Amino acid sequence: MTTAATYAGMRSVTVSPVRDVARRIVSLFVVHTVLIAGAVFVLLPFVWMLITSIKSPAEIFAADFSLWPKHFNAIENYRAAIFGKAPLLRFALNGFIVCAGILIVQVLVAVPCAYALAKLRFPGRTALLALVLLGLCIPIQVPALPLYMGLAQLGLLNTYFAIMMPFFLSVFAIFLFRQFFKSYPDEIIHAARLDGMSEFEIVWRIVVPSAWPAIAAFAVFSIVAHWNDLYWPLIVITDTNLATPPLGMMFFADAETGSNYGALTAAATIITAPLVIAFLIARRRFIEGITMTGIK
Amino acid sequence: MSATVAIASGIAPPRRNRQRFIESLAGCGFAFPAFLLLLLTNLVPLVVLLYLSFTNYELGALDTKFLGLDNFHKALVDPVFHRSLVNTFVYVAIVLPGAVGLGLLIAVLLHRRKRMRSFYEVVYFLPVTSTLIAMATVWQFLLHPSLGPINGVLRALGVHEIAFLTEPSYVLPTLAAIGIWQLVGFNMVLFLAGLSAIPRDLYEAAEIDGCRSGIDRFLTITWPLLGPTTMFVIVTTSITAFKVFDTVAVMTRGGPMGASEVLLYAIYLEGYQYFHMGYAAALTLIFLAFVLLFSILQTLVLERRVHYG
Numbered sequence: 001m002t003t004a005a006t007y008a009g010m011r012s013v014t015v016s017p018v019r020d021v022a023r024r025i026v027s028l029f030v031v032h033t034v035l036i037a038g039a040v041f042v043l044l045p046f047v048w049m050l051i052t053s054i055k056s057p058a059e060i061f062a063a064d065f066s067l068w069p070k071h072f073n074a075i076e077n078y079r080a081a082i083f084g085k086a087p088l089l090r091f092a093l094n095g096f097i098v099c100a101g102i103l104i105v106q107v108l109v110a111v112p113c114a115y116a117l118a119k120l121r122f123p124g125r126t127a128l129l130a131l132v133l134l135g136l137c138i139p140i141q142v143p144a145l146p147l148y149m150g151l152a153q154l155g156l157l158n159t160y161f162a163i164m165m166p167f168f169l170s171v172f173a174i175f176l177f178r179q180f181f182k183s184y185p186d187e188i189i190h191a192a193r194l195d196g197m198s199e200f201e202i203v204w205r206i207v208v209p210s211a212w213p214a215i216a217a218f219a220v221f222s223i224v225a226h227w228n229d230l231y232w233p234l235i236v237i238t239d240t241n242l243a244t245p246p247l248g249m250m251f252f253a254d255a256e257t258g259s260n261y262g263a264l265t266a267a268a269t270i271i272t273a274p275l276v277i278a279f280l281i282a283r284r285r286f287i288e289g290i291t292m293t294g295i296k
Numbered sequence: 297m298s299a300t301v302a303i304a305s306g307i308a309p310p311r312r313n314r315q316r317f318i319e320s321l322a323g324c325g326f327a328f329p330a331f332l333l334l335l336l337t338n339l340v341p342l343v344v345l346l347y348l349s350f351t352n353y354e355l356g357a358l359d360t361k362f363l364g365l366d367n368f369h370k371a372l373v374d375p376v377f378h379r380s381l382v383n384t385f386v387y388v389a390i391v392l393p394g395a396v397g398l399g400l401l402i403a404v405l406l407h408r409r410k411r412m413r414s415f416y417e418v419v420y421f422l423p424v425t426s427t428l429i430a431m432a433t434v435w436q437f438l439l440h441p442s443l444g445p446i447n448g449v450l451r452a453l454g455v456h457e458i459a460f461l462t463e464p465s466y467v468l469p470t471l472a473a474i475g476i477w478q479l480v481g482f483n484m485v486l487f488l489a490g491l492s493a494i495p496r497d498l499y500e501a502a503e504i505d506g507c508r509s510g511i512d513r514f515l516t517i518t519w520p521l522l523g524p525t526t527m528f529v530i531v532t533t534s535i536t537a538f539k540v541f542d543t544v545a546v547m548t549r550g551g552p553m554g555a556s557e558v559l560l561y562a563i564y565l566e567g568y569q570y571f572h573m574g575y576a577a578a579l580t581l582i583f584l585a586f587v588l589l590f591s592i593l594q595t596l597v598l599e600r601r602v603h604y605g
Binding site for chain 1: 315316318319320321322323324325326327329330331333334337338339340341342344345348355398401402405406409412414416417418419420421422423424425426427428429430431433434435437438443445477480481482485486489510539541542545546560563564567568573576577580583584587588591
């Protein structure tokens with residue numbers, strides 16, 4: 001045992017110095033080459049988007065392409081994007097309204113339900129939990145058809161309500177908050193009850209403040225999902241003024257087909273910017289929020 | 297002892313019963329809004345969908361006939377549906393190994409790297425947060441036969457231009473590459489979480505036992521211990537890839553010549569462009585069957601993960 005250890009130690013000492021250093025340098029080189037190559041592939045569209053958004057049309061259509069523009073055309077391109085045929089700022093505003101509306105209702109509905117499922121005994125609890133778990137497996141594309149017909153029947157197509165309605169209930173939020181509430185100490189809840197607090201007060205004034213990390217993570221997930229969603233808005237919205245950012249981008253691309261890549265990439269930059277900037281500021285929260293929903 | 301318990305419980309009942317009553321009342325009250333919405337946005341639509349799939353209902357049509365399973369028979373022989381199903385699976389078959397393999401590779405290379413790790417993490421995660429539709433228009437431009445820089449480089453190298461999005465045999469691999477571009481960062485983070493759960497002394501022990509090269513260490517420790525994470529990533533990636541829609545809708549619209557027609561796009565066209573509600577409902581149920589299959593797989597995998605943990 002001792003000899004083996006000494007032997008191993010000796011061997012690593014005798015073999016190591018020069019070969020180990022050389023080996024380490026080679027492996028570092030290989031590792032970084034792979035990582036940088038990957039990073040170039042990932043960043044390529046972002047870099048190209050930013051550069052094209054400040055180039056002049058002449059340079060964009062030039063046969064010999066250059067990375068850095070010789071003449072800056074940023075102001076014209078961004079002006080064309082914002083004040084052009086499609087109302088870009090309106091799309092962004094719609095995105096904010098829709099994301100905020102969905103998130104607020106989701107939290108207001110999911111929190112009490114999750115608390116009830118985690119801490120209260122009531123009839124039908126097991127059945128409801130089973131339904132929630134089943135709901136986790138059903139993507140929006142499944143109820144979309146009947147929901148569309150229902151909204152059409154009620155004359156509610158082309159409204160904010162139509163964009164938001166299918167997402168008011170997030171079974172994922174219920175599932176997530178329930179996991180979180182379950183670990184909340186029962187003693188505190190009992191003590192609050194003895195103090196004469198109602199269940200309603202217990203939820204909103206005692207349990208929720210402790211659940212901020214879960215709510216923040218869910219908020220990131222929800223906002224990223226609905227800012228970027230195309231399928232459902234594409235179905236219920238035909239009015240340009242109500243388009244969410246991705247749908248607006250589609251309208252914009254159609255309106256500008258082939259004619260103005262500078263404005264098109266400027267528009268893409270503006271639509272991508274809010275989430276990317278938020279991500280760069282709150283990096284950890286974003287990564288947590290989006291990947292914890294790997295379950296989704 | 298038992299006497300005290302009896303006395304205590306003898307005093308308690310009215311109060312405890314009252315507490316029970318309040319609890320179930322509050323529980324029902326708290327769960328009701330969620331239940332109502334679940335009913336309206338999931339359960340009722342599912343029942344309606346099932347009913348529609350047995351009819352030839354078209355939006356605005358006056359008479360609707362009950363067809364039984366005819367819609368499903370039609371789907372079996374419909375060349376468009378057939379093609380879209382095959383295309384979807386081809387897409388999944390390219391994205392799955394690409395996004396999982398590259399995600400794992402990058403995670404392994406980044407793990408335990410100190411200075412550059414957060415920089416690379418931000419870079420690789422960027423596509424996950426960015427709006428895919430906006431980036432798809434940029435990709436379209438990048439891949440443009442004459443204006444795009446990728447073909448510009450190919451020309452400079454003396455290679456023939458490639459019509460990435462207009463040549464039927466290239467379009468699915470191109471869309472899949474963009475799918476991989478979007479998913480790699482997501483999988484990387486999941487793998488990094490899995491890697492950080494592997495105890496470090498295992499590597500030291502392996503080193504003493506003669507596992508000196510990185511590849512040896514990967515094969516003897518990392519890969520087996522990462523098994524549950526890998527299974528999980530495989531299932532989530534399959535589901536995401538199976539639901540491909542955005543890039544097709546923006547970049548190719550199923551073209552050229554149906555070469556990029558995928559399942560969700562076919563459903564979208566049948567239901568919301570041609571308004572064949574009955575047939576679209578049947579296709580949606582087939583889509584749901586596949587998603588449920590993946591989800592069951594996922595549950596099984598998650599259970600296994602719990603055992604490992």
